Amino acid sequence: MVIAKTVDGEIGIMPQHAPVLGVLVEGGVLRVKREGEGDLVAAVHGGFISVADDEVSVLAEVAELGSEVDIAAARDALDRAQASIEANQEDADAAIEAKRARARLRAAGEEV
Amino acid sequence: MGAQLRLLRRRISSVKSTAKITRAQELIASSRIVKAQQRMQAALPYEREITRAVTGVVSNAASVDHPLTVAKDNPARAGVLIVTSDSGFCGGFNANVLREAEALRGLLEGRGLDVVPFVTGRKGVTWHSFRHREMGGQWVGFSRKPAYADAKEIAQELIDSFKDENGIDEIHIVSTEFVSMLTQNVVVKRILPLEVEETEATDTTVIPPYFEFEPTAADVLESLLPRYVESRIFTALLQSAASEEAARRRAMKSATDNANELMRVLTQEMNQARQAEITQEISEIVGGANALADAAAGKE
Numbered sequence: 001m002v003i004a005k006t007v008d009g010e011i012g013i014m015p016q017h018a019p020v021l022g023v024l025v026e027g028g029v030l031r032v033k034r035e036g037e038g039d040l041v042a043a044v045h046g047g048f049i050s051v052a053d054d055e056v057s058v059l060a061e062v063a064e065l066g067s068e069v070d071i072a073a074a075r076d077a078l079d080r081a082q083a084s085i086e087a088n089q090e091d092a093d094a095a096i097e098a099k100r101a102r103a104r105l106r107a108a109g110e111e112v
Numbered sequence: 113m114g115a116q117l118r119l120l121r122r123r124i125s126s127v128k129s130t131a132k133i134t135r136a137q138e139l140i141a142s143s144r145i146v147k148a149q150q151r152m153q154a155a156l157p158y159e160r161e162i163t164r165a166v167t168g169v170v171s172n173a174a175s176v177d178h179p180l181t182v183a184k185d186n187p188a189r190a191g192v193l194i195v196t197s198d199s200g201f202c203g204g205f206n207a208n209v210l211r212e213a214e215a216l217r218g219l220l221e222g223r224g225l226d227v228v229p230f231v232t233g234r235k236g237v238t239w240h241s242f243r244h245r246e247m248g249g250q251w252v253g254f255s256r257k258p259a260y261a262d263a264k265e266i267a268q269e270l271i272d273s274f275k276d277e278n279g280i281d282e283i284h285i286v287s288t289e290f291v292s293m294l295t296q297n298v299v300v301k302r303i304l305p306l307e308v309e310e311t312e313a314t315d316t317t318v319i320p321p322y323f324e325f326e327p328t329a330a331d332v333l334e335s336l337l338p339r340y341v342e343s344r345i346f347t348a349l350l351q352s353a354a355s356e357e358a359a360r361r362r363a364m365k366s367a368t369d370n371a372n373e374l375m376r377v378l379t380q381e382m383n384q385a386r387q388a389e390i391t392q393e394i395s396e397i398v399g400g401a402n403a404l405a406d407a408a409a410g411k412e
Contacts, residue, residue, distance in 0.1 A: 006326045021165060022326030023335050048336060050165050052323070057161045059339070061260075 002056050003031040004049050013051055020051045027099030029106050030058060041066035043107035045100055062100075066107035074104040117389065120382040124375060131371035137201060138364035141357045144256070145293065148354035151257075152290065155350055159343045166340050168323050169333050170306060178330065180274065180337045183305045184281045190225045191248055191270060191280035192216060195287035195348055196236030197356040198255040203363030205288065205296075205356055206235040212298040213286045220284075228280055230270065232349070248273060248280070256353055263346035270345075271338055274304060283341075287348040288355040294362075296355035303344050 002013040005028035011020070024030075024047050032040040047060030078101035084094040170181065194213045196206045217227045228248040231237050233255045240247050249269045254262045273279035283304040289297050325332050 007331075008326045011326065019168075019323045020326060021168060021323045021332050023332055048162075048165060048332070048339075050161070050168070050323075052164075052168070059158060059161050059165065061339070 001033045002049075003033070004028065004044070004058070005030075006049065011049070013056055015054060017051050017054075019053075020049070022049045024049055024058075024060065026096055027103040029103055030063075041107045041109070043069065043100070043103040045103065064104060064107065066109060069104045069108040071105065071108050071110060074101050074108070075110075077101040078105065117382065117385045120378055120385060124378045124382065127371050127375050127378065131368055131375065134364045134367040134371060138361055138368055141361035141364060145354060145357040145361060148256075148350070148357055149290070152347075152350045152354055155343075155347060159347050162336070162340050162343050166306070166336060169325075169329060169336060178333050178337065180271070180304055180341075181306050181333070187225060187281035189228055189280045190220045190282040190284060191228045191230055191273060192220075193230045193232070193266065193270065193283065193285045193287075193345070193348075194236050195285070195352040196231065196233030196239075196255070197352070198234040198252055200235065201363060202356055202360035203366075205359035206233070206239070208298050209286055209288060210236065210239055212300060216284060216286060216300050220282075225282070228273075230266070232266065254349075255356060258346065258349035258353055260342070260346055263342050263349055267338060267342040267345050270304075271341060285345070285348055287352045288359075290351045290354040290358065293358055296358055301344075303341060 004011055004013075004022070005025050006022035007025055008022070011022060013020070024044055026046050028044050030042045030044045034040060043064045043066070044058060044060045045062040047058065047063070050057050050059070078098060081094045081098035081101060085098060088094070192213060194209060196209050200206075213229070217229075220227050229240060229245060230249040231240055231247050232251045234252045237247070237250045237252055240250075249266070251262065251266060270280075270283050274281070274283060282302060284300060284302050286298065286300050289299045291297060
């Protein structure tokens with residue numbers, strides 16, 4: 001089963017799912033539940049999910065597997081983004097940065 | 113005679129050093145082709161999927177009228193993205209692209225459109241500024257190793273102009289397609305507005321499934337189309353980079369071959385000159401000795 005977060009909310013895709021084309025949110029976490037082994041988790045920033053013919057493809061501009069996330073760097077990025085949000089409430093770039101950093105940490109299995 | 117020999121020696125050594133340079137360039141280009149090809153291969157799945165998604169949306173939702181899909185009634189301006197290289201030493205690579213771009217320009221002007229060139233690569237930019245052609249945009253410095261960010265920047269510029277009332281109404285792209293090490297073709301494609309093909313269904317055609325959209329078809333298309341344009345431009349840049357190296361390898365190979373041939377001819381000429389010099393010296397000595405002997409014989 002594949003779980004992703006589209007702009008409409010979370011979507012879970014089981015085998016034999018009807019064809020869907022969805023827009024993913026910025027800073028979402030994608031989870032692939034597999035039989036017999038651990039979940040495959042990735043941080044996905046924007047992009048699309050398309051389901052057709054029992055095949056799920058995720059098109060993202062930036063994506064990172066949870067196991068490859070540099071946790072210290074992500075925490076550092078989150079702290080910096082939060083600091084600049086506190087300094088300037090309307091800093092849209094920092095808000096996106098914070099979202100991305102949170103997604104990366106969640107994908108790595110960290111509590112945020 | 114001695115002077116000619118020295119001249120030939122000097123020419124041979126200069127041809128030899130040129131051959132060394134072209135040979136090195138050839139080897140560098142060959143190793144770069146492989147890397148450029150790998151980058152091209154790596155980008156393929158993304159492009160294939162995004163093209164499939166766009167096809168899916170457009171063929172499912174015929175009612176979607178997005179500014180990027182609909183051809184304008186009276187197109188007035190056409191943007192042409194011309195992909196050339198930054199550096200030379202690659203034979204007819206840039207000349208071929210620019211010739212094809214000129215042909216397209218003639219064609220579009222024949223339809224009554226103003227042509228706005230958008231140029232990437234230093235060679236194409238110089239070509240246009242030398243002729244005082246106004247460019248809608250110019251980008252240099254990444255022809256050998258284009259990054260996705262470069263394609264994004266170009267796509268943004270083109271889409272902004274496309275959406276603008278007084279901007280361009282069509283986007284064409286002229287670039288070089290990498291078929292194989294030996295074959296590269298200049299191709300002209302229209303990327304926007306999208307060309308809808310009405311095809312007869314055959315056994316092999318895959319009919320896109322009926323998609324559900326999250327949230328709506330229009331929203332999906334809105335965020336999908338810019339990505340699609342970016343991906344098409346990125347592919348064109350990557351293909352062009354690989355083709356550039358292939359063209360460079362070929363040009364440098366023939367330059368090396370020519371230099372070697374020239375060296376052979378010059379060496380032969382030099383040997384002849386040396387032989388002639390020796391022969392002359394011998395006949396001078398023999399002549400001199402004979403004259404001395406004759407003079408001595410006359411005295412007795």
